[in-house]
Amino acid sequence: MGGPVQGYYQPVLVTGPRGVNISMTYQGEFTPLKPMPNIVGLLIGQVYRMRITNFPVLDAQGAELFPTLEIIDRIYAPKGKEVQNPIVVEISLEDIKEALRGNLVTRVIYLEDPNNPIPTVNPPNKYQSTFDIPSDADPVAVADTMGRPVAVLRLGGRMPIRTPEGLLSDEFQFGSPSFIDYNTSVPATRKSTTTIAPAKPGAQKPSAQGKQPALPPTEQPGQPDNAPGANDGFDDIEF
Amino acid sequence: MNIRRPYIASYSVQLLFAAALSALTLCSMTSCATKGADGRKWVFVPVNSHVEKAAKTNEQPNSGEAVENSSGAVTKSITINSQYDLAPSNDPMAYDPNGPIEVKRLPSVDASSNPEAAPVSPAVGNQVTPDNSSSINVSGYVNGGASFRGQSGNFNPQDFERMIGGQEGQIRDFQVLSDVPLSEAQPLPPQNFAPTPAVPYSSPTIQDFQPEVPYPTPAAAGVSPGIRTPLPFNQPQGGVRSAWTPPGIQPSNGGQWPQDEFIADGGMGPKGVKVHDDFSVSGLEPENTIVHFDTIDGKVGVEASNRVEIYAPKFRAVRQVIYAGINENIQKPIGYDGTQLAINQQRNVSEMQSKQHLAYGENLATKPGEQFIGKVAAGESSNRRQMMIADNSFRAYENLKIIKTGVMDRSEAGVLAESIRRAASWGFTSNPQVAIDYKRVMAVVKDEGPGIVYQLDKDTNNPKVRIVKIASVEDARPGDHIEFTIRFDNIGDEPVGNVTILDSLTGRLEYAEGSAQCSKKGAFMTEPNKAGSLVLRWEIDDPLEPGEGGIIRFECVVR
Numbered sequence: 001m002g003g004p005v006q007g008y009y010q011p012v013l014v015t016g017p018r019g020v021n022i023s024m025t026y027q028g029e030f031t032p033l034k035p036m037p038n039i040v041g042l043l044i045g046q047v048y049r050m051r052i053t054n055f056p057v058l059d060a061q062g063a064e065l066f067p068t069l070e071i072i073d074r075i076y077a078p079k080g081k082e083v084q085n086p087i088v089v090e091i092s093l094e095d096i097k098e099a100l101r102g103n104l105v106t107r108v109i110y111l112e113d114p115n116n117p118i119p120t121v122n123p124p125n126k127y128q129s130t131f132d133i134p135s136d137a138d139p140v141a142v143a144d145t146m147g148r149p150v151a152v153l154r155l156g157g158r159m160p161i162r163t164p165e166g167l168l169s170d171e172f173q174f175g176s177p178s179f180i181d182y183n184t185s186v187p188a189t190r191k192s193t194t195t196i197a198p199a200k201p202g203a204q205k206p207s208a209q210g211k212q213p214a215l216p217p218t219e220q221p222g223q224p225d226n227a228p229g230a231n232d233g234f235d236d237i238e239f
Numbered sequence: 240m241n242i243r244r245p246y247i248a249s250y251s252v253q254l255l256f257a258a259a260l261s262a263l264t265l266c267s268m269t270s271c272a273t274k275g276a277d278g279r280k281w282v283f284v285p286v287n288s289h290v291e292k293a294a295k296t297n298e299q300p301n302s303g304e305a306v307e308n309s310s311g312a313v314t315k316s317i318t319i320n321s322q323y324d325l326a327p328s329n330d331p332m333a334y335d336p337n338g339p340i341e342v343k344r345l346p347s348v349d350a351s352s353n354p355e356a357a358p359v360s361p362a363v364g365n366q367v368t369p370d371n372s373s374s375i376n377v378s379g380y381v382n383g384g385a386s387f388r389g390q391s392g393n394f395n396p397q398d399f400e401r402m403i404g405g406q407e408g409q410i411r412d413f414q415v416l417s418d419v420p421l422s423e424a425q426p427l428p429p430q431n432f433a434p435t436p437a438v439p440y441s442s443p444t445i446q447d448f449q450p451e452v453p454y455p456t457p458a459a460a461g462v463s464p465g466i467r468t469p470l471p472f473n474q475p476q477g478g479v480r481s482a483w484t485p486p487g488i489q490p491s492n493g494g495q496w497p498q499d500e501f502i503a504d505g506g507m508g509p510k511g512v513k514v515h516d517d518f519s520v521s522g523l524e525p526e527n528t529i530v531h532f533d534t535i536d537g538k539v540g541v542e543a544s545n546r547v548e549i550y551a552p553k554f555r556a557v558r559q560v561i562y563a564g565i566n567e568n569i570q571k572p573i574g575y576d577g578t579q580l581a582i583n584q585q586r587n588v589s590e591m592q593s594k595q596h597l598a599y600g601e602n603l604a605t606k607p608g609e610q611f612i613g614k615v616a617a618g619e620s621s622n623r624r625q626m627m628i629a630d631n632s633f634r635a636y637e638n639l640k641i642i643k644t645g646v647m648d649r650s651e652a653g654v655l656a657e658s659i660r661r662a663a664s665w666g667f668t669s670n671p672q673v674a675i676d677y678k679r680v681m682a683v684v685k686d687e688g689p690g691i692v693y694q695l696d697k698d699t700n701n702p703k704v705r706i707v708k709i710a711s712v713e714d715a716r717p718g719d720h721i722e723f724t725i726r727f728d729n730i731g732d733e734p735v736g737n738v739t740i741l742d743s744l745t746g747r748l749e750y751a752e753g754s755a756q757c758s759k760k761g762a763f764m765t766e767p768n769k770a771g772s773l774v775l776r777w778e779i780d781d782p783l784e785p786g787e788g789g790i791i792r793f794e795c796v797v798r
Contacts, residue, residue, distance in 0.1 A: 075552055076497055081714055088554045095558070104561045111499055112553040117746040117770070117798065130556045143557040148499055150554070 009041030009180045010074045011086035012151065014050070017093045021054045025176050028167030039086055041180030042071045049173045055096050065099050067091065067155040068174070073148060075111065083182060087150050090128050099156035109151040110143040500552040502715070502747045502797065504528065504723070505708045507543030512741075514539050520741060525770035528742040530727055532735040532783070534702040540735070544706040549721060550714035551797050553747065642709065642726045642790065703731040704738065704783070715797045720751065723795065728788030736782035740791060746770035747798050754794035 014022060015037035022038050023030045030051050042048055053064045069089060077085035087109065095105045109128070112118070118129075133142050143149040161172040170176070508524040514531045515521065523529065528544040704727060711722040725742070729735050744750060750773045755763045761779040768774045777791055 075500055077500075077552075078550055078714060081550075085550065085552065085714055085716075090556070098560050102562075106559045106561070108557045109554050110557065112555050114499055114502065114553075114745065114747060117553070118555070128554045128556055130558045132558045132560070135559060135561045137559065139557045139559045146555065146557070148497075 008044065008074060010044055010071050011039055011083045011182070012042050012069070012071060013037050013039050013086040013088045014069070014091070015088065016052065016091035017056050017096070019054055019056050020052055020091070020096075023051045024179060024181070025049045025051075025168055025173040027176060028163070028173070030168075031181070036091075039083060039182040041182065042069070043177050043179070044071045044074050046071070046177035047174040048177060048179065049168075052091065052096075055100070056093070057097060057100065060096075060100055063100060065096065065155060066157060066160060066172075067099075067153055068157060070152045070154075071150065072152060073150045075150065088128055089151055089153055090130075091153065091155065092130065095155050103156055105153075105155040106139050107153040107155070108139040108143040108149050109153065110147040110149045113147040116146075500550060501548045502551045502745060503546055503548045504710075504742070504745055504748065505544045505546040507541075512541050512543075514541060518737070518739065523741055523743050523768075523774065525743050525768050525772065526745045528706070528708055528725065528740075530704050530706045530738060530740045532702070532704050532739070533737040534735055535733050538702075540702055540704065542704050542706055544708040544725065547708050547710045547723065549710055549712060549797075551716065551719075551747065553717055553798070642707070642724060701731050702729075702733050702735050704728065704735060705730045706740065708742075717797050719797045721748070721795050721797060722754075723793055725791040726788060727783075727791070729783040729785055732785050734782045734784050738779040738783055740777040740779075742775040742793075743768045744770070744772040744775065744795065746772050748772055748795040749798055750775060751794035751796055754792075756792045757789060758791075759789040 016022070017036075020036050021033035022036050023033045024040065025031070025048070033051075033053065036052075047068050047070045050067050050069060051064055052067065053062075055063060055065075057063075071087070075085070075087060089107075089109055091107075095107065098105050107130070133139060140149055140152065158172070161169040163169050168176075503526050505526065505528040507527050507529055508522065510522055512520055512522045512527065512529050512531070520529075520531070526546075529541055530544070531539060531541045533539055707726045709724050709726075711724075712719070715721055723742075725740060727738070727740060750765065755775065755777075757763065757777055757779075759779045760781060761777055764776040764778070765773045766776070775793060779789065783789075
């Protein structure tokens with residue numbers, strides 16, 4: 001089998017209970033909140049910090065969680081249908097409740113082995129079924145026996161760590177790796193996708209604390225074709 | 240002893256000289272093939288080339304040489320040493336440089352012992368000299384995919400086999416980039432060959448034509464065509480679609496399409512299917528689709544359909560909840576009331592008890608598919624009812640002549656290929672062979688490439704049923720509906736009876752109740768299979784006359 005290639009952005013669908021909002025990190029700040037489900041293109045092997053809020057849980061108004069998502073393998077959708085066939089990462093209501101209780105939830109998403117499928121139909125309005133393992137088991141190892149692990153979601157981790165300047169620390173946002181934000185609400189081509197490039201060392205960061213950085217609405221002018229995210233192979237994608 | 244020593248030395252030199260001369264002679268006589276590491280030969284036969292025509296008319300091909308082998312059979316053995324040889328101008332039979340070149344192994348024929356079986360046809364054609372006597376550079380694409388390049392000094396058989404992946408097939412865009420200047424030769428493209436160390440090569444002999452090692456066909460390699468075999472890299476696209484592979488799958492990595500993202504249905508297992516006297520069937524594996532029938536002379540025939548593959552990855556999740564207090568200990572604050580002994584701290588109970596957390600129970604009972612084996616007695620038909628007659632209207636994805644009329648149209652080969660294997664390409668492993676009966680002239684569209692093989696079938700009593708399966712979509716997600724269409728035809732020359740079509744669904748597919756249709760009168764039954772899905776069974780009431788066929792259509796839900 002092949003394997004991850006450098007610079008490939010794997011489309012990932014992050015979904016959850018109705019009404020929950022999600023945002024990513026970009027240059028030391030969180031991006032504007034968007035309702036789930038959200039499709040983003042993520043680099044394989046990188047860890048992404050996210051923020052989710054607006055939970056449909058009593059006594060959880062204003063609560064926020066900061067899960068991490070690590071893509072550990074890619075899938076090979078037919079050409080032009082990468083975004084239509086993303087890796088699906090579902091954050092369930094049970095996951096959110098456990099995290100709000102202060103527990104750490106680890107969810108390993110794997111591709112089911114078609115030679116050994118579980119012959120059940122997913123419940124309506126539910127993307128993927130889940131089974132739980134005890135706390136002394138290795139979830140990645142268990143998932144590896146069931147299929148091919150492709151992503152690891154960790155929910156209930158640390159609170160944001162900010163620098164003296166008020167920005168999210170690199171430790172918290174894992175260096176803020178670049179990603180592609182697919183605008184799922186408007187049919188778009190590649191030009192309307194937004195590539196979030198990692199902050200260059202020494203580059204001036206947004207300094208105003210609490211301000212949400214405005215994302216560039218379109219592709220950066222003058223961006224070379226070989227820039228991060230440009231060679232994503234989604235030239236003809238409509239979604 | 241002293242006297243013999245110079246003689247021995249001289250004899251050795253003579254032997255060496257004779258061996259070299261013999262090698263050169265053999266090389267000139269048989270410099271027509273590359274010899275593989277296992278002794279196999281590779282011969283390049285350009286399709287419809289002037290060489291073949293020259294052989295028939297006994298013309299002398301350009302810059303080639305005629306060879307009369309030891310059996311007396313006149314063959315043309317041409318050493319590829321120029322582009323001119325392969326592309327003569329103003330010749331209607333000229334070799335198309337963009338056309339295919341068959342790569343064949345030489346047959347296992349010993350011409351000296353069996354003159355009648357002399358390699359007439361296979362030896363006709365352009366062949367590559369493997370030795371270093373002349374400079375030959377070649378490049379091309381094997382099966383429209385992996386490119387290869389080589390030079391005579393470096394273009395040794397081992398390199399060649401490595402370059403083409405050890406597979407027989409067709410080479411496209413084959414070019415001979417000769418260093419030998421020819422006035423008629425076309426300008427040579429730029430050459431950039433990576434230097435590789437030359438591997439010693441021994442001149443081939445006629446014995447080398449014997450297949451020392453059987454060619455590793457999929458069946459010989461223990462892999463049945465159509466059953467869970469990884470797709471080879473860049474299979475031919477039926478001349479319609481361009482080769483494409485996702486990023487990350489490279490031929491240098493032994494790149495193969497991952498099969499765990501596809502739903503497959505169709506074909507037959509390596510052990511085959513056995514039909515018993517009571518019409519029960521054994522050996523039918525999940526994903527298999529077959530038809531069995533009785534012939535006039537009482538024999539039972541079994542044919543498998545092609546495989547249909549649909550891109551439908553399914554994701555599941557393993558969840559683990561770790562409680563925050565698992566590794567905590569209660570610490571006694573410093574400066575606590577001294578009236579209590581510090582030893583009492585040991586009575587504090589750790590919150591390790593929270594390890595007793597019970598995992599979510601609703602999914603604990605979920606078991607792998609195998610555990611459903613035996614849950615329901617095999618062969619127990621769950622229902623038997625009259626089939627619905629298929630709608631007169633055809634679906635959009637069924638707009639193929641072979642589905643509508645049962646007649647294969649070459650122009651539809653690519654579309655059919657896409658319908659059969661929408662998510663990928665013509666699968667080497669799917670082995671969808673379609674035979675057409677044009678009044679005893681059968682055209683077989685092979686999956687290896689766009690080539691078409693015509694054969695005159697003079698035999699009678701040749702019962703044969705063809706079964707073709709296509710799907711309505713190329714990719715699907717859990718919960719989606721997929722419509723399958725099966726076209727079955729009696730392409731033999733005698734009626735067949737008791738035609739029964741069986742489709743054992745994979746565990747990822749769930750039959751949509753009530754969706755089965757058939758254009759022929761018969762019965763439809765279902766029974767569980769070991770994958771946790773169903774075996775669909777159609778029993779056609781009336782015999783099928785030669786040329787008669789029908790359509791089956793049903794729906795499935797992706798699990």
